[in-house]
């Protein structure tokens with residue numbers, strides 16, 4: 506059994522893949538070939554956004570979005586500590602300061618009530634309101650933006666987050682690296698906030714065969730700036746550079762591969778719902794393990810199907826049982842970002858984000874992909890149930 510099975514999918518789209526790849530080899534426009542623009546148009550239409558700007562990775566998508574806002578040293582960007590390092594890494598890369606906000610204990614996404622507290626704490630320089638980073642410049646930080654993460658494919662609570670951000674004049678960048686294909690109240694992930702950023706890393710719900718990413722926005726100006734940043738800050742032409750940018754393009758070959766995958770993507774999203782539902786039906790009778798909570802109005806795209814154990818020992822026991830039966834598992838994420846050595850300089854303490862710290866000790870993920878069979882899932886459930 507595989508944690509994420511890409512081979513079954515590949516067989517299914519073999520012809521389209523081969524023909525799309527051959528087309529690129531034939532025209533030879535490996536950089537920004539026609540497939541790139543075609544893919545951008547298709548995905549903009551799918552997400553219901555005006556502009557889609559493809560790029561080299563989900564990390565670059567986040568970086569380009571922050572650069573489009575001119576994020577710089579002295580800026581504070583609010584985000585969750587319960588995410589992949591890239592979310593906060595891009596903030597630090599630009600010299601700005603990540604300000605962490607704990608998560609909701611049911612959705613594992615940023616807690617909007619605590620977001621409001623953290624913004625007020627920063628503005629009033631009062632750590633009794635909410636924990637803040639303690640860097641030499643932390644008393645002079647300017648709140649600039651929020652990066653909510655749609656963790657495990659479930660969109661964050663944008664109905665609560667967007668008004669808070671607006672009140673304080675902050676931009677919202679949706680880290681939709683795990684949520685392409687998800688929905689909230691009929692609106693597609695990647696279309697929330699001011700810019701949505703996704704990733705086409707192979708293991709994501711829509712993945713390519715290498716690295717890739719995309720930014721989505723309805724703002725003409727932001728789109729234009731991100732297109733410029735993507736290609737070394739280009740102006741009117743390639744050797745006219747109006748700003749400092751990056752080499753952040755998506756390869757034509759990856760765009761061609763993504764088009765073949767995107768053709769069956771809506772169908773795969775449905776299959777993911779079925780697979781997730783089957784897990785929940787089979788595992789719900791077990792009171793000691795908590796199945797994922799999807800609030801009313803949300804459609805997760807199930808980048809991960811994650812269970813919550815009673816405590817760390819319980820998790821270790823269940824994982825061992827699964828391992829003994831050669832069932833692959835994963836822990837996303839074992840260490841919240843405020844406890845990572847990379848962010849030691851922010852001087853956060855253990856206990857600052859108790860929900861993230863607690864969830865990190867108890868969470869684990871089961872194999873999840875569109876082609877997981879009912880038999881495989883029954884087997885996994887039986888092994889887990891045997892754990893008691």
Ligand SMILES: *Cc1c(COP(=O)(O)O)cnc(C)c1O
Pocket residue numbers: 562563564565588589591592654680682683704705706716717718
């Ligand atoms: C995967 C991921 C990223 C980074 O995407 P890459 O394409 O690997 O650079 C950023 N944020 C989150 C939440 C992710 O899961």
